[in-house]
Amino acid sequence: MKSALPILTVVFAVLVAWYAAAALMNASLQRDAYANAERIDYSTQDLIADSLNMERPKLPAPHQVVSELYKLVLATAPTSKRSLVYHGAITLEETLIGFLIGAALGIGLAVIIVSMRWLERSMMPWIIASQTVPIIALAPMIVVILNQFNITGVAPKAAIAAYLSFFPITVGMVKGFRSPDPLMLDLMRTYSATRAQTFLKLRAPASAPFFFASMKIGAAAAVVGAIVAELTKSEDGGLGARLLEGSYYGQTVQIWTALFVGAALSAALVGLIGFLGRTTERRMWFVP
């Protein structure tokens, strides 16, 4: 809790800077609005106050985003197509399905890779290289390909979320299964443990910290994947669709609210995994 005050200070500074930026960026728009309304007797105070409450500002002020968030999250029925709970739930569903598939495949591939040396030597460079590739470029194509097989709705987006979370999880878990000390591996050999026993009793438990670290990266990647996938088919809804609509119609407040819900979603997932990780690692004596 020692860092609560510094964090609050920084957040406060960000808010102040945000208000200042909003006033500065919107002022010229607001001046044009005054000119159109043939109003010339406005004071600087009027200008600032009105710049912070425009309907379609260049940069919405924080209180506008908050009130829109309140309206669309709490004051709208979750079943309504305007509700951000509705769209957030769509994105969350795609993210979770994709993340679980990606995690299962990633861990599975990591197990296969560490148990077969020739596979590691031939595949690992490709898996690492694939991390440097902007995988997201594939997203629109995957949606189209799956459409050819009449797979629509949640599945194509979950597939992209899975694809994006898959690689970091594989790489992290291979590192994790590799993390035991050579001394400990030798000890297992002196016990004449089989490969399966070594894996279950030493490699798997030793990989726990890597597991949670790569799950966090994978979950964050899955959220990005789901949102980007939604950009290709906006009629299905979701936070990405709200972003795209907002940018078509110049609804900046809508973009910012969708962005905040996406950020909250990602932060909640990563936070939950972090909490589970800390609890587990404490139980397993990784941290005192």
Add this chain to the structure above:
Amino acid sequence: MNGRRLAERVADLLPPLAFGLAVLAIWEVGVRLLHVPMIILPTPSAIVARFLTSIPTLAADFWQTIKGVLIGYAIGCAAGVAVAVLVDRSGFLKRGLLPLGNLVSALPIVGVAPIMVMWFGFDWPSKAAVVVVMTFFPMLVNTVAGLASAGAMEQDLMKTYGADYWQALIALRLPSALPFIFNALKINTTLAMIGAIVAEDFGTPIVGMGFRISAEVGHLGIDMVWATIGVAAVTGSLFYAIIAGVERRVTFWHASYRAKEA
């Protein structure tokens, strides 16, 4: 010595090379035998053919996208290091900024793309702006961690030399932060490519790799999509490889490289 190392490197390269060729061969033969329609999965040979006939288009897309990537990357990374050095003097600011920086690094920042397109227009500056936002936070967090990594012994030595803050920063703490900075530089190569390509979905002057992919998907020119993805993949890997190469040159003293030499 040199000859043996060359032989070793070739031996290291052989298995992945064989694996890659096998995948391509299975892809080509499988698609032909199963008569998979072109719009689902074109053969590698068709993609190469398409690549060779559309080099001018692909080159124009490449230059358009790479402008946003490189300029955004340079500004974002430089700003990250600069802010880290400034913040580093104040423990209070550091405790406040670090958790927030870590949080922001995990957020889907690509979402700022539509905002940046509104602010900076359709051309490359808006893509560079997205890249700046995406690359800034990983660099900030890593550099702050790196600046804290210099050992207490070395810091004491600096003090006995009577070095002031800036001398100690330049002679000791920035060099010892370099492995961390390079780590962020490497992570950021991928983020920069992703940011620029996704930002092109929100509006471009009809050129650029992200635009090409979504446009060609629209009228089912899947071979062109694959050719563009190939260019993006090679670009991303090269970008990463260049940074990794520079890292090896600059931080040759670091344990992870010394171990390999021995």
